[in-house]
Amino acid sequence: MRPPARGCTFSAALSATFSAALSAALAGCGGDGGPLTGVSSFRVEVVSVNGAPPPPAALPLPANRGDTAEEWAFTIEARDPAGRPAPFDGMVRLGVEPGAVIDVASEEEGAAVGRNIRLRGGVASGVVRVTAVYGPTRLWVEDIGYQPAPRGRKPVCANGLNDDAPGDVLVDFPADPGCAFADDDTEEEGSFSAGNSQPVAYALPTIADVQGGGSTTPYAFEGIQINTAAPRRVVVTRVASDGFYVTDLTGADGGYNHLFAFNFNTPANMRVCDRIEYLAGTVNEFFGFTELSFPSYEIAPFRSGDECPVPEPRVLDAPTIADPVAMERLESGLVRVEGYHISANFGPKPATGSSFAPDRSNCDLNGDGQIDFASASEGRCANACSDDPECSEWTGYSARGNYKISNGSSMIQVQTGTVSAFDPTSHRGEVLGAVTGTLRNFSGGSLNWTIEARCPDDLACEASGCVPAPKPSKEACVRARSLDDNDAETN
Known part of the structure; x- marks a missing residue:
């Protein structure tokens, strides 16, 4: 008879003990322990949108800008790990992605609280109001362990006691992670089981x-x-x-x-x-x-020989420049002003109090590189320059390249740094035939709008660096395709 292999010899008693232990372990991992129970997920369905069936993907609703509410009727069913109905009783939290939930309503009294709704016997139905939704949008449901306290009773999450497991030393909202809100009536965490609906078709935002x-x-x-x-x-x-x-x-x-x-x-x-x-x-x-x-x-790509689709710039007049709504409509668009002149007082030397001269429009009176509006003298100087059509404050120009132009009835800032051959301080007080560019907003100060020239084609004047007259949009600033930094000189 062959002897057993070295290292593999077991007594009969040891072999029997090992076999029994292995059998017990396998029994614990098998199906004999019974099916898994409890809530594992939620089946969510949006049954109507604004009183009509949900739209098909080919006919999406317009994107919601957040200024109106959309009403979605929905149903929720709790499911166990095998996908069967689960007898879940408790609150779930509703969300929408993308977008925001305003509130939830239910025909069952007291079932809806804020963005939450109660399931009884594993089911719930209601109407959720959502806003700022766009594109394929889904309704989400999650069990976060929230149980609102009855009206008139102090919630468990606000009673100053540790009401959950003895080893948990955290007390009440917001310290205890089991407290979803201050009116939560349990310090136990939820299962965090979740589910989402089919996508509701909205258009992408323009x-x-x-x-x-x-x-x-x-x-x-x-x-x-x-x-x-x-x-x-x-x-x-x-x-x-x-x-x-x-x-x-x-x-x-x-x-x-x-x-x-x-x-x-x-x-x-x-x-x-x-x-x-x-x-x-x-x-x-x-x-x-x-x-x-x-x-x-x-x-x-735009190809030579094609018709360039860039629109002609909107020519701004005084009423438009004075109207913040009209200007907001044009933000980032191509605009133009004609016949405006550069401020006559525009130079690096410090102003004399609130008095300005051709080379003196700097309100950084202490020379620290910035205007301190908490300082009476510097703040007064800056405000006076801002109100004066013939003053272009120097620190704004040195920091951002912006300077003021006006025509007697209105004023606006421009930025012509892309026209490297043009020095605006050398032409203070002179009329510019036209300044074209993209319109940018900056909320600080009283002159919030700046026209930024795109290239030398956007500055029409008689000085060096300018073009003699504005070019049409299909030609202006249409340069070779960018591979590197084509504005490196202005960085």
């Missing part, structure tokens, strides 16, 4: 939707994709050292159809007149200026 039809965007800090699909025509109007400007030519009569995409540097392989077929990024308000940060984009 540039006008992103601008919001007002002074601020309804989608602040959201990462969104902008609607650039046909029949929309989104064209590049400026390639700058820190990004690019676009205009949506579809439905332009209402305004708000221009946008700046902050790219941190010159976007590669882009040219004025290009069309943008895909555009996405994070929407921000930078001191009142709506911009798209970290943009992703796809270009349909």
Whole structure:
């Protein structure tokens, strides 16, 4: 008989003990322990939108700008790990992505609280009001362990006691993670089981939707994709050292159809007149200026021989410049002023109190490099210069390149740093035939709007560096495709 292999010899008793232990372990891991129970997920269905069946994907509803409410009727069913109905009784939290939940309503008295609704016997139904929804949008449900205390009774999460497990030393909201809110009546955490509905079809927001039809965007800090699909025509109007400007030519009569995409540097392989077929990024308000940060984009290149679709600039008059709503409609768009002159008092020397001279418009009176508005003298000087059409404050120019121009009835700031051969201080008091450029907003100070020239084609005057007359948009600033920083001289 062959001897057993070395290292593999076991006594009969040891072998029997090992076999019994293995059998017990396997029994604990098998199906003999019974089915898993408890809530694992939620089946969520949106059954109607604004009283009608949910729209098909091919016929989406318009993007919601956050100024109106959409009403979604819904049903919720709790499910166990096997997908069967689960007898869950408790509150669940509702959310919508993208967008925001305003409130929830239910026919069952007391079932809806804020953004929460109670399930009884594992089911619930109600109506949720949502806003700022766009694109394929889903209703989300989650068990966060929230149980609102009955009216008139002190909630467990606000009673100063540790009401959950003895080893948990955390007490009440917000210290105890089991307390969802101060009126939560349990310090136990929820299961965090979740579920979401089928997508509800809304259109992607247009540039006008992103601008919001007002002074601020309804989608602040959201990462969104902008609607650039046909029949929309989104064209590049400026390639700058820190990004690019676009205009949506579809439905332009209402305004708000221009946008700046902050790219941190010159976007590669882009040219004025290009069309943008895909555009996405994070929407921000930078001191009142709506911009798209970290943009992703796809270009349909403009080719020589094609008709450049860049629109002609809007010529601004005094009533338009004085109207903040009218100017907001034109934010980031191409605009022009004609026959304005540079301020006569525009120079680096300190002002004499609140009196200015051709070479004295600097209100940094103590020479520390900035204007201190808490200082009576510097603040008074800056305000006086701002109100004076013939004064262009020096520190604003030295920091950002902005200077003031006026025509006797209105004044506005311009930035002509892209015209490197033109020195505005050498031409103080002189009339500029036309200044064209993109319109930028900055919320500080009283002169909030600046026209930024895109290239030398945008400055028409008799001085060196200017063009004799404005060029049409299909020719102005249409340069070779950008590969490097084409505005390096102005950085």
